[in-house]
Amino acid sequence: MNKTELIEALASKAGTSKVAAATLLDAFTATVSDTLKKEEPVVILGFGTFSVSARSARTGRNPQTGEPLKIKATKVAKFKAGTKLAESVKKAKKKAAPKK
Known part of the structure; x- marks a missing residue:
C-alpha cells in the first residue's frame, strides 16, 4: 500500500474526504517525526x-x-x-x- 492508497482507505473508513484524510496523515507523520527528533x-x-x-x-x-x-x-x-x-x-x- 502506498501513501495514496492509504489516504483513500482512511477517507473511506472515517467517512471523510481524501483531502481531510491526507491532512490528518501528514499531521500524524509530522508529529511522530518531531517527537522522535527530541x-x-x-x-x-x-x-x-x-x-x-x-x-x-x-x-x-x-x-x-x-x-x-x-x-x-x-x-x-x-x-x-x-x-x-x-x-x-x-x-x-x-x-x-x-x-x-
Missing part, C-alpha cells in the same frame, strides 16, 4: 511504539571492492508492533497459509 517515544497502545535507536560505529566492507570502511555511529527510527497489531497479523498469516 528522542522521545511515541506509544500507541495496541498498535505499537515508534522510538529512536542508536547504532554504534562499526567497520563494514565496500561490496564492490571488498575494502574495509568505517561506518559512523548514527541514530535510526524504530517501530515495534503492539500486541493487538502483532496478533492480528499473526491471525491473518494463519488464514492465508496454504494447507498441507
Whole structure:
C-alpha cells in the first residue's frame, strides 16, 4: 500500500474526504517525526511504539571492492508492533497459509 492508497482507505473508513484524510496523515507523520527528533517515544497502545535507536560505529566492507570502511555511529527510527497489531497479523498469516 502506498501513501495514496492509504489516504483513500482512511477517507473511506472515517467517512471523510481524501483531502481531510491526507491532512490528518501528514499531521500524524509530522508529529511522530518531531517527537522522535527530541528522542522521545511515541506509544500507541495496541498498535505499537515508534522510538529512536542508536547504532554504534562499526567497520563494514565496500561490496564492490571488498575494502574495509568505517561506518559512523548514527541514530535510526524504530517501530515495534503492539500486541493487538502483532496478533492480528499473526491471525491473518494463519488464514492465508496454504494447507498441507
